[in-house]
Amino acid sequence: MSTAVTRPASGATDLDTLKGVGPAMRERLERLGLQAAEDLLFHLPLRYQDRTRVTPIAGLRAGHEAVVEGEVTAADVIQGRRRSLLVRLRDGSGILSLRFFHFSQAQTTQFARGTRLRLFGEARSGSTGLEMYHPEYRLLKDDTGKEVEETLTPVYPTTEGLAQPRLRALIRQAFEHLDQGSLALEELIPESLRSRFRLPALRESLDYLHFPPPDAPLETLAEGHHPAQRRLALEELLAHQLSLYRIRLRIQEDAAPALPASGGLATRFLTQLPFSLTGAQRRVLSEISADITQTIPMLRLVQGDVGSGKTVVAAMAMLQAVSGGYQAALMAPTELLAEQHYKSLKRWFEPLGIEVAWLSGKLKGKARLDAKTRISEGHARVVAGTHALFQEDVHFHRLGLAVIDEQHRFGVHQRLALRQKGEVSGTTPHQLIMTATPIPRTLAMSAYADLDVSVIDELPPGRTPVKTIAVSDERRGEVTERIRNACLEGRQVYWVCTLIEESEALTCQAAEVTRDTLTEALPEFQVGLVHGRMKAQEKAEVMNAFRDGEVDLLVATTVIEVGVDVPNASLMIIENPERLGLAQLHQLRGRVGRGTVESFCVLLYHPPLSDTSRERLAVLRDSSDGFRIAERDLELRGPGEVLGTRQTGLVGMKIADLTRDRDLLDPVRGLTRAMLDQTPESVDPLIRRWLGEAAGQYGQV
Numbered sequence: 034m035s036t037a038v039t040r041p042a043s044g045a046t047d048l049d050t051l052k053g054v055g056p057a058m059r060e061r062l063e064r065l066g067l068q069a070a071e072d073l074l075f076h077l078p079l080r081y082q083d084r085t086r087v088t089p090i091a092g093l094r095a096g097h098e099a100v101v102e103g104e105v106t107a108a109d110v111i112q113g114r115r116r117s118l119l120v121r122l123r124d125g126s127g128i129l130s131l132r133f134f135h136f137s138q139a140q141t142t143q144f145a146r147g148t149r150l151r152l153f154g155e156a157r158s159g160s161t162g163l164e165m166y167h168p169e170y171r172l173l174k175d176d177t178g179k180e181v182e183e184t185l186t187p188v189y190p191t192t193e194g195l196a197q198p199r200l201r202a203l204i205r206q207a208f209e210h211l212d213q214g215s216l217a218l219e220e221l222i223p224e225s226l227r228s229r230f231r232l233p234a235l236r237e238s239l240d241y242l243h244f245p246p247p248d249a250p251l252e253t254l255a256e257g258h259h260p261a262q263r264r265l266a267l268e269e270l271l272a273h274q275l276s277l278y279r280i281r282l283r284i285q286e287d288a289a290p291a292l293p294a295s296g297g298l299a300t301r302f303l304t305q306l307p308f309s310l311t312g313a314q315r316r317v318l319s320e321i322s323a324d325i326t327q328t329i330p331m332l333r334l335v336q337g338d339v340g341s342g343k344t345v346v347a348a349m350a351m352l353q354a355v356s357g358g359y360q361a362a363l364m365a366p367t368e369l370l371a372e373q374h375y376k377s378l379k380r381w382f383e384p385l386g387i388e389v390a391w392l393s394g395k396l397k398g399k400a401r402l403d404a405k406t407r408i409s410e411g412h413a414r415v416v417a418g419t420h421a422l423f424q425e426d427v428h429f430h431r432l433g434l435a436v437i438d439e440q441h442r443f444g445v446h447q448r449l450a451l452r453q454k455g456e457v458s459g460t461t462p463h464q465l466i467m468t469a470t471p472i473p474r475t476l477a478m479s480a481y482a483d484l485d486v487s488v489i490d491e492l493p494p495g496r497t498p499v500k501t502i503a504v505s506d507e508r509r510g511e512v513t514e515r516i517r518n519a520c521l522e523g524r525q526v527y528w529v530c531t532l533i534e535e536s537e538a539l540t541c542q543a544a545e546v547t548r549d550t551l552t553e554a555l556p557e558f559q560v561g562l563v564h565g566r567m568k569a570q571e572k573a574e575v576m577n578a579f580r581d582g583e584v585d586l587l588v589a590t591t592v593i594e595v596g597v598d599v600p601n602a603s604l605m606i607i608e609n610p611e612r613l614g615l616a617q618l619h620q621l622r623g624r625v626g627r628g629t630v631e632s633f634c635v636l637l638y639h640p641p642l643s644d645t646s647r648e649r650l651a652v653l654r655d656s657s658d659g660f661r662i663a664e665r666d667l668e669l670r671g672p673g674e675v676l677g678t679r680q681t682g683l684v685g686m687k688i689a690d691l692t693r694d695r696d697l698l699d700p701v702r703g704l705t706r707a708m709l710d711q712t713p714e715s716v717d718p719l720i721r722r723w724l725g726e727a728a729g730q731y732g733q734v
């Protein structure tokens with residue numbers, strides 16, 4: 034992957050120190066994410082061409098690129114369906130045709146009989162046998178052939194207006210500057226660590242990849258398994274890990290309040306719950322509880338499948354903060370979810386005499402002012418809300434613990450912003466991050482290098498897994514009947530419309546049409562609609578009506594993905610599920626199956642399905658284990674998709690591929706520690722090399 038990354042300005046050599054780089058060229062290079070001369074060294078080939086030897090015509094194979102040398106025997110302009118210039122070329126072994134659809138008058142005379150040519154192109158089978166279309170060619174004037182290339186020829190990712198030969202020359206120039214010492218390339222992984230992990234040196238790796246010898250294993254290179262590639266992939270992974278790790282260190286430089294386990298209050302809380310905690314909930318809780326008795330700020334991620342009961346775990350942690358004399362805040366990504374949390378927390382905490390406040394963007398005027406005062410004066414010990422909680426004008430009296438629900442909607446920046454909220458009491462709050470996105474463990478370790486991870490790997494007893502079936506949308510009629518039956522039994526139903534061509538507007542329109550069709554087909558039932566373009570107020574009204582059972586069938590876009598809890602809903606239809614990731618589908622499906630009746634999820638796909646789509650839907654049908662599903666999703670789609678683009682630190686990897694290079698993750702973790710201990714001065718340059726200036730700034734917030 035070669036996504037453009039913002040590149041360093043400081044300490045780097047300007048692009049225009051290279052000959053031939055003016056404003057226009059600079060602009061093109063920048064389009065490739067190349068901002069300094071050093072960056073050219075790290076712009077790696079996509080693949081290679083073998084121009085190191087001449088292949089006899091008889092040795093050519095269709096679909097393969099090769100250098101050929103021969104003598105022109107004929108050149109004719111053919112007036113076929115498309116006018117073309119057909120040149121016949123002969124060497125000692127056979128005859129090859131060259132075809133030019135675009136050609137000049139000069140070319141027709143250039144290919145006189147007897148002219149010797151050296152050319153490079155891809156052979157294909159055509160009407161005259163083996164042919165090459167528009168090969169690169171050169172006339173051989175003397176009868177001695179010019180020398181062939183000494184190394185394989187790299188083919189680089191490039192951009193309009195920048196042809197391969199030009200880019201190759203610029204890169205070669207950068208290496209010359211390196212040899213002359215006007216460009217520096219620092220080896221940032223010390224020899225001791227390199228030899229422990231058997232890694233080639235940086236310069237050696239780059240030389241190899243830009244100018245591989247003729248006998249280089251092309252297949253290994255194409256698969257990305259060559260030691261030179263692995264060395265760079267490892268360095269890149271290391272840079273990402275270090276940048277996340279550094280955020281952790283920065284946060285943990287400050288002191289957090291020590292919050293002793295809450296004893297009596299916890300017992301009272303637990304006895305009022307209508308259920309007892311699962312073993313997994315208790316285990317995770319003891320991990321959190323131990324963390325927050327320390328003065329080192331906790332940075333812990335709790336992963337738990339939909340419905341695994343994360344909220345109550347968070348509540349127990351919040352209770353520990355409150356009994357230690359501090360405040361606790363819970364932030365959720367949507368108004369709806371925040372409000373749901375607010376209600377749960379109120380229900381649990383008010384009987385214990387703990388005041389719970391609510392703050393969201395929706396809250397205006399006096400109500401907002403009141404809430405802010407209750408928070409800043411410390412009357413409200415527990416606060417639930419949206420992002421609004423962490424806006425500048427909100428001051429906490431003594432914030433001891435911040436809980437962030439559904440982490441995948443937030444990034445590193447919000448985590449850092451939290452650090453400031455302890456300002457008044459001079460401490461940094463502990464952070465607990467909860468996510469239902471079941472990120473495979475290997476990936477979680479890298480994506481969240483700055484967090485400790487706890488997993489709630491058990492669902493509360495008595496849940497029946499949602500039965501999932503895939504149905505072609507040609508059978509819509511049957512599905513409508515199914516909805517009617519469920520509603521007749523007093524159950525409620527979700528109908529989910531997925532994103533159309535990345536367009537929210539189109540998706541919302543489609544949802545409106547679906548609502549109308551279903552209203553017509555099911556006149557005896559109440560059909561509601563929520564989508565992203567409705568006002569928060571309207572959305573909340575519809576959702577509340579659904580929760581209260583006034584709406585039987587809720588047509589929705591994926592806005593309902595997160596957290597909604599309506600136990601009476603027992604059927605979900607997901608239209609065009611092939612458009613969504615497995616993890617997201619699993620999340621959606623988790624909205625049903627929350628009550629005691631058997632629940633169903635119908636994946637209403639549009640045929641024909643591709644093999645991958647078919648396989649993906651089968652995974653969902655056969656498994657209800659979020660982690661297993663995520664592992665499969667990772668294999669089928671790759672990590673970028675699984676984590677979503679919001680996950681900082683993982684998107685935009687240039688060389689590393691988390692699926693292919695999974696086995697490097699363990700050594701990278703070892704190296705991360707080793708570098709921080711042994712060569713801390715190399716950490717900054719390494720991060721800057723791979724993540725650019727932007728990443729350097731994370732650490733300074």
Ligand code: ADP
Pocket residue numbers: 308309310311314337338339340341342343344345469493494598
């Ligand atoms: P999620 O992990 O998806 O956020 P919630 O915290 O919303 O899950 O919990 C889902 C439902 O399960 C809630 O109604 C909650 O009260 C209930 N619940 C949580 N823990 C248990 C338990 N140990 N036994 C039974 N029900 C539980």
Ligand code: MG
Pocket residue numbers: 343344438596
């Ligand atoms: Mg939840």
